[in-house]
Amino acid sequence: MTTSAVASKTVTRRRLAEFGVICVALSWGPWLLMQLLGVPVDEGAGQLVFGLAASGPSLAALVMWFWHRERRQGVSWTPVWFVAAVVLGAAAQLLATALIGNLAELPGHASSVIAGAGGVLGAAVYTFLAGPVAEEFGWRGYVQPRLRQYYGPLATTAVLGTAWWLWHLPLYFLAGTGQHEDGLFTQQGLVFLLELFPLTFLMLFVTERLRGGVPAAILMHAAWNLTSELVPPLGDAVWLELVAVTAVAVVAGWWWRRTLRA
Template identity: 75%
Template sequence: MTTNVVESKTMTRRRLVEFGVLCTALTWVPYLFLGVLKADLDQPVPRLVFGLAASGPSLAALVMWLWHRERRRGVWWSMGWPIAAVVLGAAAPLVATALIGNLSELPGHASSVIAGAGGMLGAAVYTLLAGPIAEEFGWRGYVQPRLRQYYGLGATTAILGTAWWLWHVPLFFLPGTGQHEDGFFTQQGLVFFLELFPLTFLMLFVTERLRGGVPAAILVHAAWNLSTELIPPLGNAVWLELAVVTAMAGAVSWYWRRTLPA
């Protein structure tokens, strides 16, 4: 499912503002209540509320599609995008781990993470739902196509990457989340922010250039999340992960521009 509509610039701006307000409200308001109440995210009700709030982008896109009764066309398919999506999503954390010589620790760490998630099935379901499916119908399915009507690759990446980061900010102040453990005013917090831009570009590549659509974005997002969870903590080497994913985005940009029609 993805949006392939032609709108006036004024209408596009209005729809994006509506989406932004709705997405922010669906996510930030529940997060605020959870934070004020100091809710334990390991408890069933707070976890359910958190899960719905984390699905703000995709839920907002669904509401917008239904509200405006828009036609939604085209889950794009090609033979190559699934492999490309997994490689582009998983490579940077794994390469960074290899470069610092921590590959030998990966099996033990990964096994403990998978066991904590309830086994392979639990880890797979959580990886797909927590972020990829919860977000990508909004970011890549609703916002990205509208930005691309009027902006180039760089501007679309900058705008969408910034919006994606701003949406995540409350998580840094909500106890029980991975972002809160990393901290906002830390190198991990800064790297989290910076990594969203090359990731945004890589998702733009697989969804648009490789014609994978929203499913491809979901797969990139899932591969990234899973690989970052399974590898041992990188510590100060998190900058190496940023360097690798940035280099990948640069290489993809070079390839994309070389293969553009004359």
């Protein structure tokens, strides 16, 4: 490795470390204070603080882009990644629901969820802001392309998937969050951890291979989150969701490798 390459890798590592520190400070700091002070996450000012803290990854990326005047990842505006992001985001949970025979219950459950969110518009706005927009400029827009400068798809998936889960870790101890409700040392908690890795790979697939960039990651993340709310709870069959999303990721990986060889 040349001297310039070593220097470039050192800079990249330092920038990723800076991103990590900023992201943790913006997210974990407020969450820790909310836990210590007993501030509810879904009421008044607590809801606003929680939402801003949940935007730590994207806000950290914004800080880094302006601080170092770095260029952002380009996007190819084609319908291919748009369709793929929606399908890949929804397929696993719909498949798991079909396998346990709960598809007939989907319309009624989905209608109830949408009504509780204030209608279709309310559900759509919440779905895109709570997670996709709040996180993906950081994970897929900043961290992923820098990891890909030096690591292959699988290594990038392992590193980014681990970082993504660790960022969620404090939520298991913050009352009022979905993670706290599921519990850390439960079947649901373990499935949540493990499925982040195939999801990370699938987002790499739509952002890089299909050249959808951050918009594709946001759309796929939103499709996953929305589907998880609209389908009836899987209960003990939540493992089927993990198996399904892993199978989808394997198929996407096979196609990616096959097209590279062609």
